[in-house]
Amino acid sequence: MKTIIEPFRIKMVEPIKLTTREEREQLIEKAHFNPFLLAAEDVIIDLLTDSGTSAMSAEAWGAMMRGDESYAGARSWYRFRDTVKSIFGFEQVIPTHQGRAAEHILFGVLVQPGMIVPNNTHFDTTRANVEYNGGEALDLPCAEAADLDSDYPFKGNMDTAALEKVVAEHGREKIPLIMLTITNNSGGGQPVSMANIREVSRIAHEAGIPFYIDACRFAENAHFIKRREPGYADKPTIEIARETFSYADGCTMSAKKDAFANIGGFLCTNDAELAHRERNILILTEGFPTYGGLAGRDLDAIAIGLCEILDEHYLDYRLDSTKYVVNHLVDAGIPVIAPAGGHAVYLDAGRFLPHIEALHYPGQALAVELFIEGGIRGVEIGSVMFGLDPHTGDEQASRLELLRLAIPRRVYTQSHMDYVLEAIGLVWERRESIRGIRIVEAPQFLRHFTAKFARL
Numbered sequence: 001m002k003t004i005i006e007p008f009r010i011k012m013v014e015p016i017k018l019t020t021r022e023e024r025e026q027l028i029e030k031a032h033f034n035p036f037l038l039a040a041e042d043v044i045i046d047l048l049t050d051s052g053t054s055a056m057s058a059e060a061w062g063a064m065m066r067g068d069e070s071y072a073g074a075r076s077w078y079r080f081r082d083t084v085k086s087i088f089g090f091e092q093v094i095p096t097h098q099g100r101a102a103e104h105i106l107f108g109v110l111v112q113p114g115m116i117v118p119n120n121t122h123f124d125t126t127r128a129n130v131e132y133n134g135g136e137a138l139d140l141p142c143a144e145a146a147d148l149d150s151d152y153p154f155k156g157n158m159d160t161a162a163l164e165k166v167v168a169e170h171g172r173e174k175i176p177l178i179m180l181t182i183t184n185n186s187g188g189g190q191p192v193s194m195a196n197i198r199e200v201s202r203i204a205h206e207a208g209i210p211f212y213i214d215a216c217r218f219a220e221n222a223h224f225i226k227r228r229e230p231g232y233a234d235k236p237t238i239e240i241a242r243e244t245f246s247y248a249d250g251c252t253m254s255a256k257k258d259a260f261a262n263i264g265g266f267l268c269t270n271d272a273e274l275a276h277r278e279r280n281i282l283i284l285t286e287g288f289p290t291y292g293g294l295a296g297r298d299l300d301a302i303a304i305g306l307c308e309i310l311d312e313h314y315l316d317y318r319l320d321s322t323k324y325v326v327n328h329l330v331d332a333g334i335p336v337i338a339p340a341g342g343h344a345v346y347l348d349a350g351r352f353l354p355h356i357e358a359l360h361y362p363g364q365a366l367a368v369e370l371f372i373e374g375g376i377r378g379v380e381i382g383s384v385m386f387g388l389d390p391h392t393g394d395e396q397a398s399r400l401e402l403l404r405l406a407i408p409r410r411v412y413t414q415s416h417m418d419y420v421l422e423a424i425g426l427v428w429e430r431r432e433s434i435r436g437i438r439i440v441e442a443p444q445f446l447r448h449f450t451a452k453f454a455r456l
């Protein structure tokens with residue numbers, strides 16, 4: 001059968017409030033042209049993020065009822081820890097309330113002012129946590145990532161030649177760790193190959209530098225490897241995930257992504273002494289080491305989600321349904337990052353609105369128009385998110401101007417996606433009349449969350 005079906009049935013629903021175009025014009029103006037400032041109720045299709053927005057299964061809801069809320073050593077903790085160990089393989093597991101808390105602890109322990117953290121592409125909270133500790137967050141995407149149309153299968157890869165140069169120049173005194181983000185979220189949700197993971201691991205270890213994985217979408221990345229990398233077609237995806245982590249010294253994870261949970265995360269390492277220091281901060285900022293910032297029931301939901309996410313029928317559906325949207329856009333001649341990544345569709349706002357210069361924020365302008373057209377909420381990944389140097393206060397154009405439409409897991413059906421495609425098509429038809437945006441006020445760190453904008 002060629003038809004892709006959602007491999008689940010719906011047994012609980014949430015109504016969507018439908019709004020008119022006139023209402024949406026007013027709503028976005030009241031929200032200062034920042035989709036983050038809209039009330040969720042006023043959004044028809046919410047593609048702001050795939051983070052914490054997944055639909056949990058009957059199994060996971062059932063497991064929540066078993067949650068053990070003992071302060072220390074709860075049964076939920078052991079179920080969580082054993083599941084994490086069985087997939088990720090690290091000796092030390094530290095639960096946190098979400099991914100950025102893991103980053104905050106890791107970089108707080110390892111990064112000192114003047115240090116450099118190379119990554120294929122830092123996610124926004126990862127970059128902010130490196131910079132907050134005085135470090136330089138250095139992005140080293142592979143050259144193929146710059147060509148948004150090429151069908152190179154692993155555009156999430158790190159430029160390993162560039163990494164070798166940086167390592168040779170600065171060494172382990174200035175490089176406290178090297179990170180790979182799988183899949184490469186800010187770089188278009190593109191996967192990283194096992195060959196690249198292995199090579200980054202080799203470079204790191206030859207220089208005596210710890211190698212960490214930002215594991216948020218590890219299952220999608222493993223399934224891309226199965227589909228695209230020679231030699232992996234017949235390997236179970238869970239084995240590919242295990243191999244991935246076997247090359248690393250630790251990882252940070254947001255359970256709000258590839259664990260189907262609404263909250264949660266963890267930090268792993270094989271270094272017991274480092275874990276000891278990390279737990280001391282954990283107790284100060286998150287909670288006791290057997291629950292971190294989470295309730296026992298959250299730990300149980302994550303344990304179930306981590307197993308479900310590796311179901312290959314689910315992953316086939318996940319990758320195919322994202323591809324469905326991207327392929328329709330490509331066929332319509334609408335600029336989008338291709339081939340499709342796992343969790344999101346990235347409209348290329350730079351080419352969608354070529355008459356709007358980077359510091360008039362074409363991605364933000366497109367976000368506003370798509371909300372007005374169809375009540376669809378996406379997020380700019382461009383010069384609003386990355387254009388400000390928080391230390392110098394200088395603004396410069398981001399490498400890419402994108403509008404990310406992230407797809408929550410198991411939440412929307414194909415007809416919702418057809419509606420999204422129609423709305424994008426309508427904005428595309430009137431693109432020449434769309435104007436740029438300016439910032440009215442914004443904070444220094446992570447400004448896209450709370451900035452206020454006006455139309456030019």
Ligand SMILES: *Cc1c(COP(=O)(O)O)cnc(C)c1O
Pocket residue numbers: 051098099100101123125126181185214216253254255256257264265
């Ligand atoms: C979401 C995400 C994070 C941060 O996780 P939170 O749970 O949102 O704090 C870090 N890295 C990547 C790649 C992410 O997608």
